[in-house]
Amino acid sequence: MAHDPRPPPPSSARVAILLILLVGAVGSVWAFHDAKSRDAQKAEDEFHRRVAILHSLTQSQIEKYQNALLNLQMIFPIDGGMSQAEFARVAQALKEHNLGVTAFEWVPLVTAKNRAAAEARLPLRPNGQPGEFTEHNAAGQVVRAADRPEYYPITYAEPLAGNERAIGFDLHVAQSSTFVERARETRQLVLSSQFRLVQEEASKWGLVMICPVYGASPNSSEPGAFRGFVQSIFRVQDMLESTRVQTWRSDSILDMMFIDDSEPNPALRVLYYRSSNSTLQHPAVPTERQFRTGLYEEHSLMIGGRTWKILYRPRPGWLASRITPLPLVRTAGVLSITLLLAGLVHILGRRSADIAHEVTERTAELNESRRLLDSLLHALPGMAYRCQYDSQLKVIYASEGATVLTGYTPDDFIWGRVHFRQLIHPEDVARVRSVTQAALQAHRDVEIEYRLLTRDHTEKWVLSRGRGVYAENGSLLFLEGLAIDITASKQAEADKLAIERKLLDGQKLESLGLMAGGIAHDFNNILTGILGNANLARFKVPADSPVVTHLTKIELGTARAAELCQQMLAYSGKSSFHIEAVDLSQLVNDTLPLLHTTLASRARLQLNLSPQPAVVLADATQLRQIVMNLVINAADAITERPGEIQVTTGHRRFETEFLRAAQDGDTLPPGEYVFIQVRDNGCGMAAETLARIFDPFFTTKFAGRGLGLAAVRGIVRGHHGALHVVSAPGQGSTFTLILPPSTQPVSLPTPVPFETRKYSGKALVIDDEAPVREATAGLLATFGFTPLTADNGAVGLAQFCTGPAGFTIVLLDLTMPGMNGEETLAALRAIAPTVRVLLISGYSENDRASRLAGAGRIGFLQKPFTREKLEIKLRELLG
16 A cells, blocks of 8 residues: 555644534534524514504503593583483493493582482482482491591492492492592592492402592683592403403414502402413413413503503413424534535645644744744843834834733734824824934934823833834834833932922921011001000090091001901911811801802802701801902902802812812821812913912902912911812812811800990000000000000019009010010019919910910900900900
8 A cells, every 4th residue: 555645634634523523513403493493483473473462452442441431521521510311321322332341430529518418319229218328337238328528429320220239329438439539639540459349249349440520610721629530330350351352353372361560469469361262161260470481471551540460471382383394404404514514624634734844844943033032022121112114103023021011912012903102192192203203314213201101091101212224225114122111210200399399389388477477467566556546546536526537447447457467367377266166057157148248249159058067176267267268259250251159068078189189188188078168150260370379469350469368278277177279261160178077066155245344553564566555555544544564574574563463454565575475474473473464466366375375364465456355355354
């Protein structure tokens, strides 16, 4: 036998032949079952089509019953009344077209006053007795109806024969009373559940359709007075049997079951069962669960406010009768194709064996070369690449570093599933393209830094170094190089800049705060002299003097200047805080009259206040100033179009990212906070304006000092809170004040009666500012004191030592050159521990002043102050 030099078919070919045979066998089985399932599906589709037709006919038939009762209802409001003969004629005509109706009835509303007259109009009872209103007693016997304010007696019934027992029966106490009242309340047609009819035997079950009747009304858009009900009575079996007669010809393969889905009693849910087997006179009624076994279809009907479900299923054995010979034909076809394919694979296997032998040798050589290259590139940081420099920048090669750098595998780039240019940050694309093109045209190496968007949407900084590969004629063929991740070094550089910027910002705030606090202190000293002398002048001139007008203007101007100083102190962080539990929602409500006065007609104010207490530990006056400043700024931002300002309070969880974006929020931990938010739909702010809004003396208003938001930030900083701002041109602005919550209860202020008093004794004023000393001494004299003054602590102590017991009170400036106020106070207390001292200062009450004032018999008064404020402090210390 000659030897065949050709290699045998590869084992893969033999495996392929076995797989083809196996797949063919499986395919033939599948083809058989698929054809069989298609036949079954066709049968199911036929079943569903027949169900749709039959259900449509059933629904139409049942709707006829409703329409018949509605037609009867319409006659009463039109005619205004109807005799028994007229009712019988109309009802008889309707009954001829609705075979399932047992009777139509008229049930009027009869009051207790009209009962006797209504009973007189009832026909005689079967025993010859006069008609009367009846009801069932506890034993189920028909007795005369008890007295009640209203009755629903059955007055007309058509046909009357067989329904004599129902005439006069009061539906107020009938089994259907619940449905009668529902029809009256809803003014809609109502269908009852199954119950035993008054005029039927105990084994008969019935249904009642009830429709309320109203009289004519002068206003056609509203119903008239309620008059009663018309109702149609059905025996359940008769009603649904009539439906069966009308729909039987539509299909003879379907079983039907009617279910009252609104009925909670399982024993009354099944209304009717119809079998498609016409040979059975009394088919066994399956349960609802048995009926739902196998193929069935369910439809719903809304009848008089109740939901009926109709279940349909095919006659047993009908699906099996629809199977055709097609499954066997398809199975034979699949087996034939399988044998042909197996033979073809055997022939091709021999040819592929020769080719595979040659490919194996060449592939081994190529794999070794690629292994050496991959080994070298694996040691390099980042991603090595080679691209065909065309419009698509097609990647020819990418190292494994691509996965670490971008999240995409080298194959994703090589097969075009992702393009490298798509990963470059949109803001850097134009710069990368221009720099790369310029370098390649000059035959220089390319080196550029840019941002890259990775697969998980993170941003990385990349340093790319590459060069072009050119043909002999100088045309560019490829771009190859290395891309290295430099995100860490970029982040370190950014963190360094952020720290430097934060330090610079802190230094600027500190220097500006010191300057603002110093200026405010000096101004307060000056204003104290002005305001004190104005108060003295007012006190000494008659009330009707024309000088009073000028003094009032001086006092108002001084008050406005004092407000400016208070804003500067708030910005510098030296403003005093009277800390107490404050409900932010209540604070906004209390400020509402002032807000409306400030806004006038410039904008509409909308409040979204938390129903739950939003309590913080804060100075209510300072927070009220924040709300006023933010609302006034929002109103100023609304210029031409009608505006709206929303003020919202509540509790909310704030995350780290949100807090870091807020002013002074980077030290707050994430968690639950209380907030006030002021939002407007005004002109908004550009980024450059937004960056400077908290700078003192910066303003965009035509008239303004630029201290409002600077003071707001100082108050927020003093309350250990944060202020978040979002704004864009044309989109309005949103300011969110974030404060730590408190669980302390909010206390209500108790008014204290004020009485003007006269004092005696000596009062010592120690202050280095002559105008302040003189004005304060003058004010003290108006209260009956004998004032003495000293321009420094040492002089004041010398005067005090001459007779400590003769001094009623000492007014002491905290900030003085040489011996300051705290040192002077200690010396005074050492001489006379019980002496009363009123500390005065151009600064707000700070921690040092609060500590000293809390030592007993010591108070604090901020400059400038009026005679009234001085009197209040004197009363606190001496009263």
